[in-house]
Amino acid sequence: MNTRAKDLLAKRLNRAVSYAILIGVGILVVIPVIWLLLSALKQDSDYMAWPIHFLPMVWRWINYELVFTMTPFIQIALRTAVLGLLFSLGIAITSAMGGYAFSRYQDVKGNSRLFRVIIVLLIVPGIVFLIPQFMVYSYLHLIPNTYWPWILGALVGSPLFIFLYRQFFLGFPKELEEAAELDGCGPFRIFWQIILPNSKPVLATVMIFAFNGIWGDYLTPLLFLSDKMTLLGVKMASAFVDPHGNALRTVSLAATVIYILPLVIVFFFGQKYILKGLITSGLKG
Amino acid sequence: MAVINFISSLRTPRSFNRAKRRSRTFYAFITPWLLGLIFLTLIPFILGFLTSLTDYDGLNLPTLKFMGLHNYIRAFSDEYVGFSLGRTLIWAALNLPLWMGLSFALALILNQDVKGRGFFRTLYYLPSVVPAVAAVTVWKILLDKNNGLLNGMISIFQPGTAVGWLTTYALQGMTAIAVWSGLGGGMVIFLAGLQNIPDELVEAAKIDGANGWQVFRYITFPLMTPVIFFQLIMGLIGSFQQLVYPLLLATQTGAYVSVPPRSIYLYMIHTYQEIFANQRYGYGTSLLWLLTIGVTALTLVVFWSQKFWVYSGDTPETGGSS
Numbered sequence: 001m002n003t004r005a006k007d008l009l010a011k012r013l014n015r016a017v018s019y020a021i022l023i024g025v026g027i028l029v030v031i032p033v034i035w036l037l038l039s040a041l042k043q044d045s046d047y048m049a050w051p052i053h054f055l056p057m058v059w060r061w062i063n064y065e066l067v068f069t070m071t072p073f074i075q076i077a078l079r080t081a082v083l084g085l086l087f088s089l090g091i092a093i094t095s096a097m098g099g100y101a102f103s104r105y106q107d108v109k110g111n112s113r114l115f116r117v118i119i120v121l122l123i124v125p126g127i128v129f130l131i132p133q134f135m136v137y138s139y140l141h142l143i144p145n146t147y148w149p150w151i152l153g154a155l156v157g158s159p160l161f162i163f164l165y166r167q168f169f170l171g172f173p174k175e176l177e178e179a180a181e182l183d184g185c186g187p188f189r190i191f192w193q194i195i196l197p198n199s200k201p202v203l204a205t206v207m208i209f210a211f212n213g214i215w216g217d218y219l220t221p222l223l224f225l226s227d228k229m230t231l232l233g234v235k236m237a238s239a240f241v242d243p244h245g246n247a248l249r250t251v252s253l254a255a256t257v258i259y260i261l262p263l264v265i266v267f268f269f270g271q272k273y274i275l276k277g278l279i280t281s282g283l284k285g
Numbered sequence: 286m287a288v289i290n291f292i293s294s295l296r297t298p299r300s301f302n303r304a305k306r307r308s309r310t311f312y313a314f315i316t317p318w319l320l321g322l323i324f325l326t327l328i329p330f331i332l333g334f335l336t337s338l339t340d341y342d343g344l345n346l347p348t349l350k351f352m353g354l355h356n357y358i359r360a361f362s363d364e365y366v367g368f369s370l371g372r373t374l375i376w377a378a379l380n381l382p383l384w385m386g387l388s389f390a391l392a393l394i395l396n397q398d399v400k401g402r403g404f405f406r407t408l409y410y411l412p413s414v415v416p417a418v419a420a421v422t423v424w425k426i427l428l429d430k431n432n433g434l435l436n437g438m439i440s441i442f443q444p445g446t447a448v449g450w451l452t453t454y455a456l457q458g459m460t461a462i463a464v465w466s467g468l469g470g471g472m473v474i475f476l477a478g479l480q481n482i483p484d485e486l487v488e489a490a491k492i493d494g495a496n497g498w499q500v501f502r503y504i505t506f507p508l509m510t511p512v513i514f515f516q517l518i519m520g521l522i523g524s525f526q527q528l529v530y531p532l533l534l535a536t537q538t539g540a541y542v543s544v545p546p547r548s549i550y551l552y553m554i555h556t557y558q559e560i561f562a563n564q565r566y567g568y569g570t571s572l573l574w575l576l577t578i579g580v581t582a583l584t585l586v587v588f589w590s591q592k593f594w595v596y597s598g599d600t601p602e603t604g605g606s607s
């Protein structure tokens with residue numbers, strides 16, 4: 001066999017193995033999702049049957065209706081969504097202020113030192129701060145019956161988002177600001193009227209991250225909120241029950257589908273921004 | 286602009302004022318974050334440390350006793366600390382290589398010219414948007430001992446299979462969940478690194494007669510070591526602070542009390558139990574501090590090991606500090 005034929009064979013083999021891995025892993029990734037979708041359409045007895053039923057005996061689309069009529073899902077979802085929206089709006093603006101300052105005022109003494117603090121905070125496990133915060137908040141009675149921990153969090157911004165914004169603003173042309181400054185525009189007006197309106201992609205990315213963070217959070221509401229104030233993440237950890245206290249298993253699975261759906265939709269629309277933003281700013285660190 | 290800046294810099298008093306003004310503006314912009322740093326991070330952190338020196342149990346403020354380093358010494362004779370630390374190490378040793386290896390392999394494949402690249406990339410990333418709570422629910426119904434899909438499928442060949450994938454083999458089950466969830470995120474970072482490798486390098490090597498494996502061994506892999514290093518650090522930190530998965534996989538759950546299967550009784554679970562179930566705030570926070578010290582030490586060791594295996598050329602790669 002000459003080298004060219006050998007090369008071709010190696011290439012084909014390489015290709016075949018590549019596709020085998022891609023498809024194999026793809027199936028492993030998808031099976032859990034399909035099983036969830038199927039299980040959510042079963043009846044409880046059907047779902048609990050052994051030997052298992054691969055397909056629902058009766059396709060109970062009504063499970064999705066029951067999520068809204070029989071469980072408090074929608075009420076808690078709305079509460080979580082409102083908190084998530086306000087939180088992400090706040091944190092997107094306060095973090096932008098920080099990121100802008102770190103990127104544009106590098107000549108100021110203390111900038112690089114404080115930025116190093118941000119880097120350290122990115123590495124230190126979040127849980128290390130969460131538990132001491134729990135003790136302080138509970139001593140001040142800000143938990144378990146208020147949303148103050150979230151309000152305060154939105155007001156002070158987050159190291160991760162400040163970092164993302166800084167990387168974004170570093171690549172943002174300075175000419176606009178310089179022109180505005182010559183026209184006598186103060187730094188805060190420049191920030192509000194020039195910088196923020198021109199940084200929509202990164203604003204959107206940060207808001208999506210922040211919102212998903214609240215929507216998917218389990219630990220913080222578990223620790224910080226009483227049962228009647230709690231958020232969706234905590235509720236989704238266990239099955240909803242009917243008035244007699246019996247678990248509504250498959251209805252809860254339908255609720256899980258509805259719980260995941262908005263995140264998937266947002267991901268599909270925003271994936272270009274998100275993946276790109278993540279890649280470019282995440283790695284230049 | 287440059288000219289104007291230059292001229293104004295010649296006039297010392299004015300540029301001095303300008304520097305002062307800029308400094309004020311900078312601190313005004315970061316005031317929210319600074320206040321947060323002081324009141325929501327540093328003060329709780331210090332209070333947490335002070336708490337770890339006492340016998341605080343949430344109610345005994347008037348009779349609080351200073352215990353010195355007693356809590357820290359006690360940790361070394363707590364058999365659960367040793368046990369849970371061992372479980373955490375095993376968890377990290379199982380989860381990290383699997384997650385990194387698989388996501389790196391997928392990134393390598395997807396970095397080639399294969400059909401459906403975008404489709405596969407989206408597919409693998411999808412589980413990453415599923416929150417931990419939902420991921421655990423999804424895997425619970427898949428791996429359930431009595432009516433899960435996996436046991437159901439095995440039963441076709443071997444009737445009556447009832448393997449406790451989330452009890453007896455909870456560690457393996459949890460690893461599956463973590464890898465499933467983390468695959469996309471890992472892959473994206475590796476892909477970014479791969480895309481930073483200059484094509485000319487690979488082309489040149491190929492012209493010189495290097496085969497696929499040689500290109501990987503002598504070009505791709507060395508140039509990717511900074512990214513691998515970054516992933517290793519983040520993965521290590523993440524593995525050691527893992528709390529949510531075992532908590533959600535706990536078999537007995539109450540308001541605060543949750544006991545996961547023994548094989549996933551991780552260090553953070555023990556800390557959590559001591560603080561929230563047993564109200565031993567003093568002892569629990571000392572465990573938290575020990576974890577921080579341990580993870581920091583481990584991170585420093587990995588940083589130190591960098592010079593032996595991480596490539597640090599002047600190509601536009603990652604890993605440089607800004």
